Amino acid sequence: MTSDQRAAERVPAAVYIMACCTFLMSTSEFIIAGLLPDLAADFGISEARAGLTVTVFAFGMIGGAPLMALLTARVQRKVTLASSLVVFSGGMLVSVLTDDFWVLIAARCVASVATSGFWTVGGLVAADLAGPARRAGAIAIVQGGGMMANVVGVPLGSFAGQMFGWRTAFWALAALAVVAAAVVVTTVPRDRHERPRLSLRQEVSGVRSLRLWLVLATCVAVAGGTLSVFAFASPMLTGVAGLDASLVPVALGVFGVGATVGQITGGRLGNARPHRTAAIAMVATAVVTGSLLAFCGHSWAAVALLGLLGFTGMAAFPVLVSLSMHHGSEAPLLAAALPIAFVNVGITAGSFLAGVALESQLAARGPLVVGLAASLLALIPFAALLIMNARHRPDTRMVDATHTPGTIAS
Structure with missing residues (x-):
């Protein structure tokens, strides 16, 4: 293989830069999971109310993902990426400077919209930079x-927050986001070709598929079940x-390891059997959540089951995103953004209900009950999808090689 051929096989450095940015922004969403007691004590509120900082972040991403996909369709993508990071940094700065809980909530909402903008555009940029042959790998x-x-x-953010205060962790995120914006400006090239003019009518009409909405409903329940348990793992x-x-940061890290391995495993197994893989993962998630509810009184069993929950819960997502893009192929922008939005619908609803359950007689076991109920509910729309597919088998084939279950587009 010549040096030119080896160079052609390499994923552009800008793709790895954007991966670092998604790492940074995603850390901000769930870092609160390990800092709930500190944040609640600082503002003089209950841990359940402090959990609204997770809920509102997810809420901002619900509307932010499809909205940013449409609003930035004609904007230079590197401008969108850098601007999203700057706005995100501003939201983090306001969060650490305020002593008003509702100002904190507003700042988290702004940061979440910026995050959704980066997630929506980042995968599209990666696919364009890498080219068709390396598209799936670049997005992954x-x-x-x-x-x-x-x-x-x-885990690191939670540890730093516990050692030096939760505001220190947010200061670090704000500073790193500014650095990341500068790096994006210097490394991400301008769009290489003129993008086709967006047809809003075509995008909207392209998301009318009932199968698409069944997949999105499944995304809501799966995310609500798994990630609401994770968000309130600290009290449990x-x-x-x-x-x-x-x-606690170690336990959250165990969940993260399980989630990462689960996503990779789910994507690989789902290449050949997407529906079976997703169904098994969801059933397993319900079983693991029930087991966690039963054995959460035993410390190391709780930690192990939390890691297993990350594995089973996240294994379904690559397949669900792939199916969403398949059934919404006539609306490529919205089909790429809607899974992000609906996952966060699940996080919003799940974390809200988990917070309510936390203040009920169920106490710290309440979020587990919510998680179990949501994981069982996920099976209903997915079963309906399987029934529809069984009646129309030719429509179930995943014909687009760029939409494999191992790829998550934003």
């Missing part, structure tokens, strides 16, 4: 940065499992 690298946030970013681990607070 960018989205993998988000998954690595659960493995490294959230310390209050029920009896784990020392200093070990």
